[in-house]
Amino acid sequence: MGTTQLDTVPEPKYWHLKTVLSDALDSEFAVGEILPNERELAARFGVARATLRQALEQLELEGRLQRRRGVGTTVAPPRVGVAVGDRAHSWDDTDEAAWQPVDSAEAAPPAAIARLLDVRPGTPVHTVRRTRVSHGQPIAAELLYVPAASVPGLAALDIPPGAARARAVLGELRRVELEGREQSVELGSARADDAKRLDRLPGAPVLLVTTRYTAAGRTVAVAVATYRADTCRLTFGDGAGMVLAG
Amino acid sequence: MGTTQLDTVPEPKYWHLKTVLSDALDSEFAVGEILPNERELAARFGVARATLRQALEQLELEGRLQRRRGVGTTVAPPRVGVAVGDRAHSWDDTDEAAWQPVDSAEAAPPAAIARLLDVRPGTPVHTVRRTRVSHGQPIAAELLYVPAASVPGLAALDIPPGAARARAVLGELRRVELEGREQSVELGSARADDAKRLDRLPGAPVLLVTTRYTAAGRTVAVAVATYRADTCRLTFGDGAGMVLAG
DNA sequence: TAGTGGTCTAGACCACTCG
DNA sequence: GAGTGGTCTAGACCACTAC
Numbered sequence: 280m281g282t283t284q285l286d287t288v289p290e291p292k293y294w295h296l297k298t299v300l301s302d303a304l305d306s307e308f309a310v311g312e313i314l315p316n317e318r319e320l321a322a323r324f325g326v327a328r329a330t331l332r333q334a335l336e337q338l339e340l341e342g343r344l345q346r347r348r349g350v351g352t353t354v355a356p357p358r359v360g361v362a363v364g365d366r367a368h369s370w371d372d373t374d375e376a377a378w379q380p381v382d383s384a385e386a387a388p389p390a391a392i393a394r395l396l397d398v399r400p401g402t403p404v405h406t407v408r409r410t411r412v413s414h415g416q417p418i419a420a421e422l423l424y425v426p427a428a429s430v431p432g433l434a435a436l437d438i439p440p441g442a443a444r445a446r447a448v449l450g451e452l453r454r455v456e457l458e459g460r461e462q463s464v465e466l467g468s469a470r471a472d473d474a475k476r477l478d479r480l481p482g483a484p485v486l487l488v489t490t491r492y493t494a495a496g497r498t499v500a501v502a503v504a505t506y507r508a509d510t511c512r513l514t515f516g517d518g519a520g521m522v523l524a525g
Numbered sequence: 526m527g528t529t530q531l532d533t534v535p536e537p538k539y540w541h542l543k544t545v546l547s548d549a550l551d552s553e554f555a556v557g558e559i560l561p562n563e564r565e566l567a568a569r570f571g572v573a574r575a576t577l578r579q580a581l582e583q584l585e586l587e588g589r590l591q592r593r594r595g596v597g598t599t600v601a602p603p604r605v606g607v608a609v610g611d612r613a614h615s616w617d618d619t620d621e622a623a624w625q626p627v628d629s630a631e632a633a634p635p636a637a638i639a640r641l642l643d644v645r646p647g648t649p650v651h652t653v654r655r656t657r658v659s660h661g662q663p664i665a666a667e668l669l670y671v672p673a674a675s676v677p678g679l680a681a682l683d684i685p686p687g688a689a690r691a692r693a694v695l696g697e698l699r700r701v702e703l704e705g706r707e708q709s710v711e712l713g714s715a716r717a718d719d720a721k722r723l724d725r726l727p728g729a730p731v732l733l734v735t736t737r738y739t740a741a742g743r744t745v746a747v748a749v750a751t752y753r754a755d756t757c758r759l760t761f762g763d764g765a766g767m768v769l770a771g
Numbered sequence: 772t773a774g775t776g777g778t779c780t781a782g783a784c785c786a787c788t789c790g
Numbered sequence: 791g792a793g794t795g796g797t798c799t800a801g802a803c804c805a806c807t808a809c
């Protein structure tokens with residue numbers, strides 16, 4: 280009783296620091312503005328640099344800050360609303376502006392994907408890599424798995440691996456009459472290759488969106504999309520216009 | 526060329542460590558098993574404890590590990606698929622088993638919520654707290670905002686704040702003919718109160734699900750649900766049965 | 772080359788759980 | 791009270807960016 284907090288437990292320094300910084304960001308900084316460097320901030324608040332970094336990491340996780348090695352720490356703009364659950368097919372022509380085909384190959388999917396696709400483990404399937412761009416920035420990297428049975432017309436085309444082949448696979452997929460889709464979202468950390476595509480360091484927090492496309496009771500394709508968690512707000516059912524929640 | 530890696534860049538220790546531990550988890554440990562403590566693991570791998578912890582943090586973020594102060598680090602079970610985007614209304618009777626009303630009050634919502642609700646900032650609305658439970662564990666804490674106009678019958682009931690009132694508000698909401706819903710998902714960190722409800726430390730990574738319920742073109746209610754990111758996989762459109770992606 | 776954030780160390784102490 | 795994970799320090803060096 281009578282302490283400065285209702286709780287008796289002492290608040291960790293980095294947590295308190297985060298609150299102070301968060302308030303400062305609201306009142307004293309504009310989007311894009313560069314903060315003082317970590318060593319100076321740490322000195323100013325009288326903490327070790329590691330402690331200061333712990334607070335910055337939290338704020339970056341919440342999308343408030345953006346840190347770039349060799350450059351500095353800047354105030355991040357509000358997260359972009361990204362539609363991932365609208366009714367349109369993900370390989371429709373209308374998505375061409377957002378999704379850029381990168382390349383395509385044939386490979387055996389991971390065991391978990393093989394199970395989703397309902398193919399035997401080790402069976403090679405078509406893979407398509409795409410990158411999603413918004414406001415000039417890459418926001419997602421996707422790997423699409425398509426069993427050969429879903430795109431019977433592809434074999435006749437005989438296209439070598441590459442971007443052209445990626446477009447061909449997507450073109451064949453458009454012929455399929457989709458019945459539905461199931462999606463799931465979970466937290467993950469960026470693999471090295473995805474991180475590079477997303478202009479992030481390996482291990483950066485990402486939102487993993489797994490989509491299963493079905494037609495006539497069968498699984499036509501499975502997509503695993505890796506969205507930057509720091510800059511993206513995924514929207515479902517036309518929620519793209521929603522402003523962010525406090 | 527000729528180095529141990531294709532990349533010339535040296536891999537950070539904690540990243541390599543994470544890979545090694547991840548493989549060990551797959552092959553040598555069962556779900557629920559307790560790992561050696563951090564000091565011993567660090568010694569065994571010849572790194573500082575802070576470095577070892579960096580690897581463990583990543584694995585916990587990916588839902589592979591569960592750490593509890595005073596207890597130890599255990600191998601986490603696969604993430605639970607949690608339906609958040611099915612067609613059913615979130616306050617249907619069928620959800621009663623999953624969602625437990627906690628309490629209810631009347632308060633002015635944050636500015637961002639007021640905007641979503643289309644009420645003037647500072648206008649008091651009904652708030653309802655609920656907790657979602659799965660397999661005996663709390664997995665989500667929700668705060669529901671309901672403008673008085675959406676539940677005109679409530680005033681006549683005159684129920685004091687508490688769980689009974691929460692049930693009353695939900696009961697009145699069931700009278701409303703819902704038209705649709707918009708949802709968004711983003712990464713956040715748990716506030717102190719939510720963290721306590723979710724049996725986590727403040728700042729733990731969470732998935733923030735904001736839902737706007739509409740009827741006749743108007744916003745009936747807005748819900749902000751805080752899901753544990755370490756244990757939950759959010760599913761949309763009947764994807765609850767999907768197994769997790771590699 | 773100077774300055775930034777990213778990684779790493781070797782310690783210390785604290786808060787918590789449990790026997 | 792013993793043992794665990796959580797916080798914190800004061801340094802060091804590295805990788806990257808930009809001038």
